[in-house]
Amino acid sequence: MKSFRDFMAERVREYYVSPEEKFSSKGDFFTAPELDRVFGESIANFLYHRLKEFESPVILELGAGRGLLARDILNYYGKEDPDLLKRLRYLIYEISPALIEVQREVLSGFDNVLWVEEFPQIEGVVLSNEFYDALPVHVVKEGKELYVSDEGEEVWLSLEDERVKEFLKRMGYEDLSQRVEVCIDCVDMLERVARALTKGYHLLIDYGYTSEELPRFQEGTVVGYKKHSLRGDIYREGGMDLSAQVNFSALMEYGKDFGLRTVLFDSQRNFLASIPHFLTELETLSFDESPESVERLSRLKTMLISMGDRFKVLFQSKGL
Numbered sequence: 001m002k003s004f005r006d007f008m009a010e011r012v013r014e015y016y017v018s019p020e021e022k023f024s025s026k027g028d029f030f031t032a033p034e035l036d037r038v039f040g041e042s043i044a045n046f047l048y049h050r051l052k053e054f055e056s057p058v059i060l061e062l063g064a065g066r067g068l069l070a071r072d073i074l075n076y077y078g079k080e081d082p083d084l085l086k087r088l089r090y091l092i093y094e095i096s097p098a099l100i101e102v103q104r105e106v107l108s109g110f111d112n113v114l115w116v117e118e119f120p121q122i123e124g125v126v127l128s129n130e131f132y133d134a135l136p137v138h139v140v141k142e143g144k145e146l147y148v149s150d151e152g153e154e155v156w157l158s159l160e161d162e163r164v165k166e167f168l169k170r171m172g173y174e175d176l177s178q179r180v181e182v183c184i185d186c187v188d189m190l191e192r193v194a195r196a197l198t199k200g201y202h203l204l205i206d207y208g209y210t211s212e213e214l215p216r217f218q219e220g221t222v223v224g225y226k227k228h229s230l231r232g233d234i235y236r237e238g239g240m241d242l243s244a245q246v247n248f249s250a251l252m253e254y255g256k257d258f259g260l261r262t263v264l265f266d267s268q269r270n271f272l273a274s275i276p277h278f279l280t281e282l283e284t285l286s287f288d289e290s291p292e293s294v295e296r297l298s299r300l301k302t303m304l305i306s307m308g309d310r311f312k313v314l315f316q317s318k319g320l
């Protein structure tokens with residue numbers, strides 16, 4: 001028997017460490033950087049003036065997948081401001097040895113990329129796309145915590161974890177009569193991020209909710225994905241990507257403890273629609289009728305429309 005948190009941590013680790021293809025049509029899911037290079041370029045455009053201010057700017061990316069976001073950001077700076085590219089160091093924190101191999105290959109043209117296991121002290125930006133949703137959650141309901149038996153059955157036991165109790169109190173969730181997911185690992189990650197930033201920013205893009213939206217998820221938000229479809233039996237079926245939506249209210253609230261100030265919190269749609277590079281590309285593609293441009297335009301629309309509301313963007317600053 002183990003807590004759902006430990007069960008999810010084990011499953012996610014097994015999943016990402018295994019060498020099977022996870023991304024694109026051959027794998028289990030598409031992420032925005034996999035859809036089109038404009039996603040990474042737009043993030044680079046958004047961060048440009050802020051990064052330029054630092055003498056030795058650093059980007060630290062958490063959970064870099066196939067390295068496409070890193071590639072598109074670095075290519076953008078290489079084109080727009082080669083001097084910034086020369087000054088920039090790009091660090092990657094990644095759990096999967098198989099994906100690190102892919103990242104090394106994809107990023108082999110850049111000599112300023114390094115892989116880290118600990119977060120060094122940096123001035124710059126810590127960023128991630130679909131990383132926090134892979135961190136494990138405690139699942140609680142009405143004073144009980146969810147455990148998983150060795151046979152894959154759900155078992156509810158009295159909630160004893162003091163940090164989980166404290167979280168429920170602080171977030172005002174104590175009296176809710178629904179499943180609530182508590183991501184203490186997210187809070188700990190946020191603290192690590194804040195400690196790493198001497199000064200700079202934290203940019204987090206993921207699907208998630210706020211406290212006000214919690215009633216929409218009476219049965220929680222944990223899902224298992226395999227080959228682009230939702231799986232029913234997350235306990236007995238292996239080899240799938242388990243994730244839980246990110247509680248953005250909690251990250252904004254706990255961020256205050258670590259000196260992280262919320263600068264911006266919005267949907268991915270509004271975020272992208274506010275970035276000049278994204279709008280220019282959207283306009284250029286909409287005037288071009290070549291099959292490639294039509295295909296790319298539809299991918300950009302996916303980022304704006306079907307992903308646009310589910311995905312949210314949190315941008316926090318520290319020491320600025």
Ligand SMILES: C[S@@+](CC[C@H](N)C(=O)[O-])C[C@H]1O[C@@H](n2cnc3c(N)ncnc32)[C@H](O)[C@@H]1O
Nearest residue numbers: 016031033063064065093094095096129130134
């Ligand atoms: C859903 S993928 C997203 C990849 C990429 N950011 C993208 O948008 O395409 C999650 C990434 O986080 C990594 N990851 C998951 N859990 C992690 C952990 N605890 N520590 C470091 N990396 C982790 C995975 O190996 C993978 O690269």
